[in-house]
Amino acid sequence: MRNYVIFDFDGTLADSRTVFISAWNALADKFKFRKISREDLSSLRKLSIFERMKYLNFPIVKTPFILPDFYRFFRKYSKEISLYPKIKEMLDLLERKGYNIVILSSNSEDVIKDVLQRNSVKNVKKIMSSKAIFGKDQMIRQFLKDHQLKTSEVIYVGDEQRDILACQGAGVKIIWVSWGYDGKELVLEQNPDYLVDSPEEIVEVVLQHTRDEM
Template identity: 45%
Template sequence: MKYILFDFDGTLADSAHLHMQAWNALAERYKFKPVTMEDLHLTRHLTIQQRARLYNFPMHKLPVILPKIYQHFKDNIGDVQLFEGIKGMLDTLANQGFVVGIVSSNAKENIELLLKQEQIGSVSQVLSSSKIFGKDAVIKKFIKQHNITPDQVLYVGDEVRDIIACNKVAVPFMWVSWGLDGYELIEKENPKYVVHTPAELINKLIPKL
């Protein structure tokens, strides 16, 4: 495989605290429950739908809430960093000839702002899904755009919705353990790879290094 697509939040960007801040700022207005960092850890085994029920969040309000969360992200971009080792990992992959891209439900502008802030030049393309469950369509568009086959692409992400999207378009999936969802959710979808650090990701794809 030559093309590697990354999820952004929870995979490259350590942004859970910022999304939690935005969620809690909106909770009282929209009548759903606030969350803590401990809650995020304790609910790693739950699906998005199960978490929504737990926190009294109506899923049909996602189109209203998500833009507000991403605006909060933009307004506080200086508080976001990449996970440790991510910059070196991206640079290594690009230097080894991989085409590195990002497919995320976060706003393209936000992603590009953080890449600039972190001085990342190894990402060749950023694609944003307007729907939180619409990544399969974006990945399919990427494949068509580059005139390649699904087995030439690897998607790297941290959530079960990512691997479900990849399975729809027959793209291999690598799960990273440092993100939002726990392995209990991912295991049943049969990821091709499981990694626990950026260094392990490199070793999986470039064993000789």
């Protein structure tokens, strides 16, 4: 049995809140968005993505127009993005246990590679960059097809409601992490398969998932 763990990046492996807020506010005047502060994040975590868009005065149809500017900003300030504590140790342990590590993110591949390199993370087999807010389910299905994998051979780790919906659409199990962009009050409505509060718990759940599927 071949086992893969697919990770979301921002909010799951990496803390990019500071860069996100700076990027958002830098573009707010240009696109007429509502600016945000770090203190706003706790209330935003309780809102769905569509509720956030309404609060921030951001029509979702503008996504293709703003993403290039976001990518440029993230590239410029990628040095300010850091891995959460214990993430590298968790990834190293999963590799030692025989798991293949993949990243699927809306962030750009070059930014992800820079953060991984600075933190001496060398065990990521593949990075997939999604250019859309939604559509991760299609990328997961394509990944399964390309690698001839059963859904039972893959588990996903993410922090957002849209991650849960994507995994449900693709038929793979998901571990939701509590330290990311979406709050527990929001994601409980989507019934994630597993909920964890620390990177150490991710390893425990992945191992248990493998035993359950054997």
